[in-house]
Amino acid sequence: MQELYDLFLKTGLRPFAFMSDTLHLEQNVTRSDLSTLLILLFRGDLPMSELAAEMGAPLSSMTSIAKRLERKGYIARAASVQDQRVKLVTLTQEGRQLAKQCEQIIMAMLSRLEAAFTPEEMEQFTTLLFKAARVFQDGGAITLKETKSRPMKIKIEE
Amino acid sequence: MQELYDLFLKTGLRPFAFMSDTLHLEQNVTRSDLSTLLILLFRGDLPMSELAAEMGAPLSSMTSIAKRLERKGYIARAASVQDQRVKLVTLTQEGRQLAKQCEQIIMAMLSRLEAAFTPEEMEQFTTLLFKAARVFQDGGAITLKETKSRPMKIKIEE
DNA sequence: CCTCTTTAGTACGATTTCGTAGTAAATGTT
DNA sequence: AACATTTACTACGAAATCGTACTAAAGAGG
Known part of the structure; x- marks a missing residue:
């Protein structure tokens, strides 16, 4: 970590x-x-x-x-x-x-x-990276009551 | 890809x-x-x-x-x-x-x-991320005859 | 010692980025 | 239709970044 x-x-x-x-x-x-x-x-x-x-x-x-x-x-x-x-x-x-x-x-x-990378690693990596990106994006508003809608660094649509 | x-x-x-x-x-x-x-x-x-x-x-x-x-x-x-x-x-x-x-x-x-993430995913993710970072760092000079030594975005020692 | 080169950093000007305040077209609202 | 509001963008000035040119300390060679 x-x-x-x-x-x-x-x-x-x-x-x-x-x-x-x-x-x-x-x-x-x-x-x-x-x-x-x-x-x-x-x-x-x-x-x-x-x-x-x-x-x-x-x-x-x-x-x-x-x-x-x-x-x-x-x-x-x-x-x-x-x-x-x-x-x-x-x-x-x-x-x-x-x-x-x-x-x-x-x-x-x-x-x-x-x-x-092996093909499996590649697959894993892509999957995990997208999952992580989603967490970071959605998680942006952790300590904030109300996030102003603003351009974010990483945006992943589904 | x-x-x-x-x-x-x-x-x-x-x-x-x-x-x-x-x-x-x-x-x-x-x-x-x-x-x-x-x-x-x-x-x-x-x-x-x-x-x-x-x-x-x-x-x-x-x-x-x-x-x-x-x-x-x-x-x-x-x-x-x-x-x-x-x-x-x-x-x-x-x-x-x-x-x-x-x-x-x-x-x-x-x-x-x-x-x-599950603990396994976490482990996988960290490992792969570091591996990828290393590839990107060392691979910086692909098409270049001679890279000027310069601060790079991602540096991984080890 | 006295140069000569290297190393560590600053100064400065040019370019880039960005917040705030606009403008003008589209969309309500009555 | 006359207005207010919203949407899509630009203008402008202030701040941040960065390349180039500098200064000064440390080390090297003679």
């Missing part, structure tokens, strides 16, 4: 640090930027608010990130026809390409896992 | 977001600040550079964080006697107290895990 606490501590600043160290493909891209592109690649076009939720970031931060990415030509934003308020975010060709490069690197890391 | 990639994506911006949502004990404390205090509580007094390594942050960021924490009275820094260059960082009484409150919350979350 103490070991887990220890491991927990090691999740310090700079999530994805290892990735952008590896990924000096395009120098001028933030970790958040990459993260955003990956989400769009995986989930398809999304409104700003859903994107922010996926990122675990406040909407105002998402605005900044989206502005950067738009300026750099990796995404495009267009108002939805049904609802003029929602801005649909879409990957451009360059954006999609960069995201795919990044995806490959992640996939390479994951396949390292597959190489290191 | 696709599931793991999905889970991977969800580790967006704001690590520890859930914690400082829960932890509105002291309003005026950053996630990095808390993280720092926890590391000091767990590891004891440390020089700036080791602290930065534990945090997975560059030394210059650590300087900023330490300055904040010192100003707020949670840590103290003193030059080592053997080596005037190293500044030993120590928790003050207030710092230790805050860190302990924070630790309790984490421990509460971890005991939720223990409640949700």
Whole structure:
């Protein structure tokens, strides 16, 4: 148990640090930027608010990130026809390409896992990890009377 | 496998977001600040550079964080006697107290895990998690000829 | 001793993140 | 239809982060 606490501590600043160290493909891209592109690649076009939720970031931060990415030509934003308020975010060709490069690197890391684990271990690991993630998510409000609904770090829908 | 990639994506911006949502004990404390205090509580007094390594942050960021924490009275820094260059960082009484409150919350979350898992699952989970962390750490340099030695997100010694 | 290099940290400016305060479109409510 | 409310987002300023350039102490070689 103490070991887990220890491991927990090691999740310090700079999530994805290892990735952008590896990924000096395009120098001028933030970790958040990459993260955003990956989400769009995986989930398809999304409104700003859903994107922010996926990122675990406040909407105002998402605005900044989206502005950067738009300026750099990796995404495009267009108002939805049904609802003029929602801005649909879409990957451009360059954006999609960069995201795919990044995806490959992640996939390479994951396949390292597959190489290191037996299929049973892999199965176990995935199952337990999801179970744990669910506990952490639902357990967020332990000592709190009323949690303000807010973007959380890890969200698992069933 | 696709599931793991999905889970991977969800580790967006704001690590520890859930914690400082829960932890509105002291309003005026950053996630990095808390993280720092926890590391000091767990590891004891440390020089700036080791602290930065534990945090997975560059030394210059650590300087900023330490300055904040010192100003707020949670840590103290003193030059080592053997080596005037190293500044030993120590928790003050207030710092230790805050860190302990924070630790309790984490421990509460971890005991939720223990409640949700059987002892075997717990054992399995811990083992696999460490194994995975090791793979990710060593595997950081997949596509790279030469990785600059740099603070990484997850470090497992052993 | 006197350089030369390495190690440990700080300073500073540029960029990023985020809370608060807006705006404007959609959705009630009467 | 005239309003209030809610929803989806942006603007802006304050704070946090981090790369680069520095300083100063320790150690090395002659």
